[in-house]
Amino acid sequence: MYNIDRTEEFDSSVALLVDIFKLKNKTIVESCRKTFIALFGSDYTTDLMTAAVFQLAATDADTCHWTLHTFYELDACLKLIEGVFEFAIQKLIGLGFILGRDFSANANGELLLNRVAKIALLENISDADWNFLKEILQVIE
Incomplete structure (x- = not known):
């Protein structure tokens, strides 16, 4: 064996x-x-x-x-999306953005960003991180 x-x-x-x-x-x-x-x-x-x-x-x-x-309903995917959501929020706060003003979340588990916050986030993450984040991001004009 x-x-x-x-x-x-x-x-x-x-x-x-x-x-x-x-x-x-x-x-x-x-x-x-x-x-x-x-x-x-x-x-x-x-x-x-x-x-x-x-x-x-x-x-x-x-x-x-x-x-x-x-x-989407599998534990592995749910945990990943939850982790990515938390990562994005921490990254945005670390970049100086304010929850409720520059970004927020909705009941569907989507992260809502203004254009400036999205650009800053994209400039400060890897391509792999972006592949996860684009699943939960919505840009608000």
Whole structure:
């Protein structure tokens, strides 16, 4: 039997998930997710899926977008979007913008920004961060 450590197992599983997400076939992704849950448990599977979506954000924006929209209700996607939302708010405050004046949030979980705040935010984040943020941003003129 092969003897691989937990890090190799995790990395291999994430690579497999990335390849499966790239197929953009919801049935196959669901089948793989259920198999991983049976093998590794729900929490570990959520961690794997989260890592895979992060990797997609950095390498394949189109598949990342498809994944976030297709599997929006999954814990992995919900946690990612929540984390990105908090990241954006902290970044904006750190850049000197004021909640309620320069940006706010709505009941749909969207971050509402004026144009100046959006430009400043875009200038101070990575492309991978932008792939997540564009899912929750709305620019208010």
